[in-house]
Amino acid sequence: MAQRTNPEHAPLRAAPQEAGATAARSANPWLVVISLSIAAATASIQQSAVLPLLPRLQESLHASVTSVTWAFTVSLLCGAVATPLFSRFGDMYGRRRMLLLTLVLLVGGSVLGAVSTSVTTLIVARVLQGISAAMVPLAIGTVRDLLPPEKMASGIGVLSATMGIGVGVGFLLSGVIAEVTSGYRVVFWIIAGLALAATALTALTVHDVTPPTGGRPDLPGAILLASTLVCLLLAISQGKSWGWGSGAVIGLFIGAVVLGAAWIAVERRTAEPLVDISMLTHRGTVGASLASMLLGFALFSGFTLLPNFAQTPAKAGYGFGASVLGAGIYLLPTTILMLLVSTLAGGLIRRFSAANMVAVGAVLAALSDVWMVLRHDHSYDLYITTTLLGLGVGCAFAALGTMAVEHVEASKTAVASAVNSLVRLVGGSIAGAVTSAVLTSDTIANTKIPTLHAYQVSFAIAAVSVALAAAFAAFFGWLNKRTAASADAAR
Template sequence: MWVLASVTPAVMCVVRTLRRGSASGDSGRPAAGSGAAVLLLAAFGVAIAQTIVVAALAVFARELDVTTTSATWLLTAFMLASAVATPVAGRLGDLFGHRRVIVTGLALLLTGSVVAALSTHLDSFPGAVAGRVLQGLAGGVFPCAFGLARQSVPAERLEGVVAALSVTFGVGGALGMVVAGPLVDVTGPATLFWLIAALALLALAGMVRATLPSAPCSPTGRVDLAGAALLAGVLVAILLAVSQGRAWGWSSPWIIGLFAATVALSAAFGITERHVAAPLVDLRLLIGPRLLTTNIATLVVSVGMFAAVTLLPLFVQTSTALGYGFGYSPARTGLVMAPIAVCMLLATPLAARVSSALGARATFGAGAVLAAIALTGLGLLHEHIAAVLFWCAGLGLAYGLAFASLGSLVVGAVWRGQTGAATGINTILRTVGGALGAALATVIVTSSATTLGQPPTESGYTTAFVVAGAIALCAAGVTATRSIVNPRRRVDAPSRAKRLKDR
C-alpha cells in the first residue's frame, strides 16, 4: 500500500505528459505522447535507483556485516559510476543516436540490479557494490533523454517535457527513499534491486515499442577515452578523500596524496580537453559564459540537497535513547520522506508558470532560497516530527522549483547538436554534487562523535543541516550575481519553445 501511494504520483505525471502530447507536431515528427512518456519512465528508473538504498543503509550494514559508514558506498559507488559514464554517454548519443545509448543504459541498469539483488541474497557486500556500479553506468540515460526529446517532441511541448525530465532527477531520488522503507520492512533489502530491475525492463519494452528517432545529432567525431580516464581518476580521488578522511586521518599521507592527485589529474584533464579534437567535456560548455553560472549553481545546490536526503533517514532512525531522533523503522522513515517527493512533483507545473512569468533563472533562485530556509529549519527546529514533516515539504517544493528550471536553462543555451554534451555535463555536476554532499554530510555527522565508531551527537546533525542550508544559499547567490551582470531578456513562452527546438 505504501509503495503504491508513493509511486502513483510519478505515474500520473507520466500519464498527464502522454495526454498533453498526444498530437503530432506540424513538422511531421512522430507523436510526442508515447515518446515523452517512455523517456520519463527511463529517467525515472535511473533516478529512483540512485537513492533507493539511502533509507535502508543501516539494514544493508547489518545484513551484509559491514559498518554503516562502509554501507554508504552503496550510494557513492552508484554516483561515482554515473558521473564517469554520463559524459561518455552524452557524447555517444550525439554521435550515434540517443535512443541506442538509452537502450544500452537501461540494459546496464537491469543487469546491475540483478547482480546487486543476487549478491544481497548471498550476503556479498563486494558483489552488491559491483551491482551498484553497473546500475550507475545507466546515468547516461539522462543526457540522452534530453537529446532525444529535442529531436522528437513538438516545439510547443518541448519546454514542459524538458522541465519534467529535469525534475525527475530529484523526484525519483526522493521516491526511492520513500519506497525503500516499507519494501525492506516487509520483504528484505534485496527487493529494492528487484524493483529497479522491473522498472528497467518496463522502460526497455517501452523504448522498443515507441516511435522515436535513431539518427545522431552530430554524426562526426569520436569519443575521448583519455579524457574519460582522467575524469574517472579525478572523481575517484576526491570522493575517496572526502569519504575516508576521518577514518584514515585528514593529515595522513593517503588523504594528502589523494587531494594532491585530484589537483594533478584535474590539471591534466583540463589540458587534455583543450587540445583534443573531440573533447569528452567541451570546456566552453563547462566554464564558458553561457553556462558557467548555471553549472556552478547546479553543483552547489546538488551538494546541499543530497547532504539533506542522506542525513534525514539517519536522523529519524536514531534511537531516542541518545536524546534525539525518533527511533523510526525504515517504513516510517519512508513516510517522513514522502512530503519531499510529493512536493517536488507538485512543484513541476508551478515551476513552469513561474519560469514563464519571471524566467528560469529566477525560478531556480527562488528554489535555492527556499531550500536554504528549509534546511536551516531542519537543523534548528527538529524536536517534533510535525516540524520535520513541514520542513521536508518545503525542501521538496524548493528542489522541485530548482531542478525543473535547470533543464530549460541548459537546453536553451546550446545548439541542438550540443544538447547531449551540455546536459551530460550538467548531469555530471548534479551527480558529483550529490556524491560530495552525501560524503560531506557523513563526515560532519560522524566527526561529532567523541570517539570513532560511537554514535554521533545531535550537534553533528544540526551543523550538517545548517551547512547544507548555507550551501543552498550560495547557489541562490550565484544566480543573483548572474542576474545583475546580465539581466534576463523577457521571452514569451511560445517563442522560447520554438527557439529551444530550432537551435
C-alpha cells in the first residue's frame, strides 16, 4: 500500500531514498549527527563570543559603542539572510557542499577578525562568520534524510540544542581569554581552529543521501530580505540616539514595512523563492515559527542581559561586579542543562509530543525571566535563573526542530527547517536591538550604567515573549493533533 503524504500531516520520516542512500545509512549515522552537532556548536560560539569583548573592541579599534554593537548584530542579520538562501543552495547543489562552504567561510571570517585593525574589517569578518548560521537547517535536513523514523527526533533534538550550547560556550571562551590576555584576537584564532577541525570532520563523515535538484537562486528575495532587516534593526538600535520621532527613524520603520511588503510580493511570484511564504502560514508550521521567533528573542535577551547584569559593579545598587569569566560561569547551568536535555529529547517527544515539549520549555524560560524581575539580590538568584533557562530553552529548542518539520511533506523538510531557523535569528536580532534600546534609554544619572528598572523591564519583555511562545506552541500543537485525528477518522 502506498504511504500517504498529506502536507497537512505528513508523517515524520526520512525523505525518499535514492541510489546510494542505503549505503549512506549503514555508515554509522550517529557519527554524522555528532559531526554536525560539533559544526553547529562551533557556528553558535561565534554568535556570543564577541559580546563580552565589545568594550575591548571599542578601545582597541577606537570605535563608538554603536559601531562595535553592530559587530554582534550583523552576524545575526547575515545569518537570517543566509539561512534560507543556503538551504536553497543545499537543495540545488548538495547539502554536504554547502555545509563545507559555510564552515570555510567561518574559518575565513575568524582569521579576518583575528587580524582586523578597523571596525570595517571586523564587520566584514562578522558577515562571513554569520553565514555559518545556515548550517543548522542544512544539518537538520541531512539528519532527516539519514536517520530512521524512530531515531529522527533524537537526532534533530541534539542538533537543535547545539545552538544554545554553543552560545554558552562562547561566553565561557571569552571569559577565559579575558582572564589571561588583554586583547580580543585570541578568541577569533580559537574559533578559526575549531571551525577548521569541524570542516575536516564534516568532510570525512558527511555525504549527501539525496542528489541535488538544480535550479536558480532567488537573489532579489535575499536582497529585499536583508534590506528589510537592516532598516528595522537600525531603527530600533538608533531610536534613542537619533530620537524615536526623528525623520530618520520614522523613515527607517516605513522603509522596513515597504521593503517587507515588496519582499513578500516577490516571493509569492517567484517560481523558486528564497522563503516559501506559504510555509510561514502553513498550519503545520506556523506554531513552530511563532514559537521559534519568540524563543530566539528570549534566548538572546537572556544571554545579553544576564552577563551584563552580573558584571555591573555593586555600587550601582545591583549587580555583582563579576569578571567576564565569572559572568560566563553564571551561565554554565544553562549550557550544561541544554546538553543534557537534548540527549533525552527523542524519548520525551515520543511520549509528550514536540509541541508540548516546546510549550513546557517556554513556560520554564518565562519563569527564569520572572525570577530576575522579582529576585536579583544574591548570586544564587542568578544560578536559579540560569538553571530554569537551561531547562526551559533546552526542552523547547530540542523539540522545535521536530515541531517545525513533523507536519510537512518530507521533501519540504529543508524549507520548513530554514524558515524556522530564519525566524529564530530574526527574533535574536530584534532582541539585541530592543535590549540595547531599553538599557541605554534608562541610565543612572551622570553615568552610562543602566538602572535596575531598565533590567527589570527587559526581563519582563523577555518573559512575555516566551509566555506567548508557550501559548502558540500549545494551541497549534492541539490544532494539528485534532486535524490529524479528523483526517484519520475520515478514512
